[in-house]
Amino acid sequence: MKKINSDDIHIVSRHSNLNADTAEQLFQTQVYRNKEDWKMFCKRALLTLGVSLTLAGIIFFFAYNWAELHKFVKLGLIEALIIGTTLCSFSKKINPLSRQFVLTAAAVLVGIFFAVYGQIYQTGANAYDFFLAWTLFITLWVILANFPPLWLIYILLINLTFYFYAEQVAVDWSSEVIINSLFIINTIFLICSLLANKILENSQQVAVIFPNWFTTVLLLSAVSFSTIAAEYIIFSNESNYPIVTLTLIAILYASGLYYGFKKRNSSYLTLIPLSIIILINSFFIREMDDEIGLLITSAFSIFAVIIVVKSLLGIQKTWKNEE
Amino acid sequence: MRNKENMEQLFSLIKEKQGPSFSMDEEAIRQAYQKNTEEQSIALKILAICGAIFGNLTFIGFLYVAGFYDSPMALSIVGAMSIVGSLLISKFSKKITYDALSISSYLIGLIVIAAALIQLEASENIIASLILLISIGTLLLVENYVHVFFAVLTLIGALLFLFVSNFLYEYTVYIITLLGLLTSYVFLNEGKIITRSKWMNIRYKPIRIALVIAFLNCLNYLTNYTPSELSLVNHWLNAVALVAVIAWVVYRIMENLALSNKVHKIGIYAFMTLFILPTTYSLGITGSLLIILLSYQVNYRTSFVLGIIYFIGFLIYFYYNLQITLIVKSMLLIIPGILALGVYIFTQKLLSDEKI
Known part of the structure; x- marks a missing residue:
């Protein structure tokens, strides 16, 4: 039997004469945490809180004395932490997940090291140099760790490096070029992660490496930038590549909807229609910027969402029936 | 969604506990499952x-x-x-x-x-x-x-606004502690509340999550009032009250787990008091620990994650608290940290293989 959850007890209680004692018993025995769960929780919580609060306390202690510390002590401390965490990741005693967490911590410490270095020596380096160095220096660890949260940090660093390059070095680039580039970069990351999953799935050598939540975050990122790129075309009179951009967005959305339908992934079937609704709203606001336009836009938003939700419910029902 | 066989098994389990007096509207339950899936x-x-x-x-x-x-x-x-x-x-x-x-x-x-x-x-x-x-x-x-959820949030928001706009902001801390007590009661008496009436049953879940969000956000509001602006008496009275609420929650959890060993119980209370006391300088940290405990006990993941996010947020905010020096903050963190590590090492064996 499927395990009883709290929804089951709520539903049954609503349409029966289930009494309070029986309900409490069901919650205690079927839903709530038992002794074993609490033992596990206490073990993990004591260790996590113990380590994190002590570390935080030590960081606060050094922050108090930071100005008086010699520059070699400041850099030495962070270097020692980087070396310590990296060596720790080689230890055979720790499990693979802990190893990946430790390498992630090391990758973050590299960034802190560069920040402190820049602060001490006032090198005059701009943010672009900082993020570029950080990205390059952790590349090997990211590939070796093969840990989705670390991949996400890495992709974020690449985005930031590109953004600051555009802002501080390539100052003649227009906003349109920057936004479109970020849209293309994030779409490429999304496609690469899906392809990597497909190749590995087919080769059956290794389990899928990029989980659903990871590809959903990349999808959100790609759709966000595509929406901003399209908004720029709608509201700006200075767009130089409207047809190319809109064509790329149309291809991405059509492929995304097809993929979402084929793989039964609601995220694609929710985010993409949401973006389209936003863009149509923006178009209405541009064309009819009077009170009637706003009223039409308001009504359109609500009714478009109703239609999309209804369609999605129908699609989900079809999927369930097919299962 | 449960199929017919699953539902029959579920009903027989309930009949086993409640006896032959148990009766239900099966068709209504089936429709409710359908809606719940959507x-x-x-x-x-x-x-x-x-x-x-x-x-x-x-x-x-x-x-x-x-x-x-x-x-x-x-x-x-x-x-x-x-x-x-x-x-x-x-x-x-x-x-x-x-x-x-x-x-x-x-x-x-x-x-x-x-x-x-x-x-x-x-x-x-x-x-x-x-x-x-x-x-x-x-x-x-x-x-x-969603209506009930927003209604609870606007109700609590309006109440707090009335206090603040009438210059009673010092007493808002009492409302927040009462909110903590109410949230704890709602979490720990789920069975009693949902069986009281259909009205309560339907509204239980949105009310519960709204209380959690309201409580955590009120604590967030409170952290903007440092002890020197908020009267020290009010702050510490409420700190003691919040610690008492946590002690009550721990008591209920131990009761539910049927812990009988008195030494273990005293040890748990002693550790809890020593650990929580330094955190009371920032009621946000204390309050978010309460939410984490409650959510874990009832296996409610959303609120557990919220509790952790707010806990980390309040800890980071504590860094920027200008009323105490970094060295004092450092001690307030190291003491419970080392205490937790000490208890972990001391109870390693106990948590691994001994039966409580």
Whole structure:
């Protein structure tokens, strides 16, 4: 039997004469945490809180004395932490997940090291140099760790490096070029992660490496930038590549909807229609910027969402029936 | 969704516990499962909420551009109609499909009525009281999850606003502690509450999550008042009260787990007191620990994650607290940290293989 959850007890209680004692018993025995769960929780919580609060306390202690510390002590401390965490990741005693967490911590410490270095020596380096160095220096660890949260940090660093390059070095680039580039970069990351999953799935050598939540975050990122790129075309009179951009967005959305339908992934079937609704709203606001336009836009938003939700419910029902 | 065989097994388990007196409406239960499956999709909920936000923003823009803001009467009528319309939609259509329309109308109604009252130069007390009454009315009349959720949030928000606007902000800390107590009661008496009446059963879940969010956000508000601005007496009285609430929660958890060993119980209380006391300098940290404990006990993941996020947030905010020096903050963190590590090492064997 499927395990009883709290929804089951709520539903049954609503349409029966289930009494309070029986309900409490069901919650205690079927839903709530038992002794074993609490033992596990206490073990993990004591260790996590113990380590994190002590570390935080030590960081606060050094922050108090930071100005008086010699520059070699400041850099030495962070270097020692980087070396310590990296060596720790080689230890055979720790499990693979802990190893990946430790390498992630090391990758973050590299960034802190560069920040402190820049602060001490006032090198005059701009943010672009900082993020570029950080990205390059952790590349090997990211590939070796093969840990989705670390991949996400890495992709974020690449985005930031590109953004600051555009802002501080390539100052003649227009906003349109920057936004479109970020849209293309994030779409490429999304496609690469899906392809990597497909190749590995087919080769059956290794389990899928990029989980659903990871590809959903990349999808959100790609759709966000595509929406901003399209908004720029709608509201700006200075767009130089409207047809190319809109064509790329149309291809991405059509492929995304097809993929979402084929793989039964609601995220694609929710985010993409949401973006389209936003863009149509923006178009209405541009064309009819009077009170009637706003009223039409308001009504359109609500009714478009109703239609999309209804369609999605129908699609989900079809999927369930097919299962 | 459960199939017929699963449901039969579920009913027989319940009959085993309650006896032959147990009776139910099977068809209603089947339909409820069907509806529950539809409502579970988080993607659909987010879509409905986004639709509500867009609808809201553009409709409010329409009201502004069309000149409704110049006429408080027109605004009041639109606001009242929106709220009534939203309640009617919610009452007669139980489908998630129309949630966007219903929620949008409700929020527009509240904002527009508040705008109308501001135009009429009504006092803040009257505006907050009216919103309070509308929230209570919504809570009593509507069953929709998101409506009840927003109603509880606006009710608590309006109540706090009344305190703050009447310069009783020092006493808001008591409301927040009472909120903590109420949240704990709701979490630990789920069985009693949902079986009391169908009315409570339907509203239990949105009320619970709304209380958690309200409590955590009120603690967030409180952290902006450092002890020197908030009277020390009020701060520490409430710190003691919050520690007492946590002690009560720990007591209930130990009771549920049927812990009998007195030495273990005393050890748990001693550790809890020594660990929690340094955190009471920032009530946000203490409060978020309470939410983490409650959520873990009842296996409620959403609120557990929220508790952890707010705990980390309050810890980071503690760094920027200007009332105490970094060295004192450092000690306030190291002491419970080392205590936790010490207890971990000492109880390693106990937590691994000994039966409690």
